[in-house]
Amino acid sequence: LPMSVKTKEELINKLKNDEIKFEKLEIEIEESLLPIYEHEKTIKTTKQKEKENNKYKVSELEWKVEDNNGKIHEIRKLVIHGSRLDELKKKTRERHLQKTEEMLKNLKLNKRDLKSRKEIKQRVDKILKKYNTKEMIEVKIKQKLQKIKKQIGKGRPGPNTKYKEEKRYIFELKVSRNEEVIKEKAILDGIFIMVSNQSKEEWSNERL
Known part of the structure; x- marks a missing residue:
């Protein structure tokens, strides 16, 4: 789910104030999502690599939505943190910062x-x-x-x-x-949101 500016600000404030409590999340990799030609050994290797390289944690927030008829619906709003996405965001930001500094330094002023x-x-x-x-x-x-x-x-x-x-x-x-702005932007590194109208019994966090 794409995050609006308002959503980002709300999340940053909640994370700053330690209002979001994450729990470790073990993602289930569906074999049906892997190529059909991959044999059992390859599937196990893929699963193992995914678990080793990417760690997830999740926090479920309350989210109530009112429809056009005034009826309130409770939607599951999951705030998820992925370690690989976190690392990617940090590396990308640092690369962009260094490139900006290099370009500015090389400007031929006057x-x-x-x-x-x-x-x-x-x-x-x-x-x-x-x-x-x-x-x-x-x-x-x-x-x-x-x-x-x-x-x-x-x-x-x-x-x-x-x-x-x-x-x-x-x-x-x-x-x-x-540095203050950079530090604040880093708060959302690795964070993304998923929503579902299905209950935990119907669709567990691990399968989202």
Whole structure:
């Protein structure tokens, strides 16, 4: 079940406040879901690998839904955590963060089409959007005064050459990670929701 922004916020708050209690979940792998040509030994190996590599835990929450006629229906809402999904989310986020930092570091500021604050901001926003790291990476565009000593007149510099000082403003980026946002996003790593209108007797958690 896709999670809306509201659902994510509610889950994060519940997890922060330790309101969701997980129980270990042993997933039953249906043999009927495996390819028909797989023999018994392969099926056992597949089951064993699944158990070893992916650990699940579940918490069942109350969820009541009202239909158009005003009738209340109790739906089973299962919050499930998978260890492999958790690991995948963490690795993907870290990869995106590192790629964002690398791209920002390699920007050639104060040259060509990156000479103004507006141009730089547009490029920065494009990178953050590409890797979906806008909230996790903070970028400040700093303006700095640079002093340049420039020779007066033409010719090769000598002991009597005179210079003048010119000033110009250049831009630089200050990039940092928003650890609070990253930490909050990590709360939902490995979490997904499943719903069912069947009772536990009809369809156990292990078979969902």
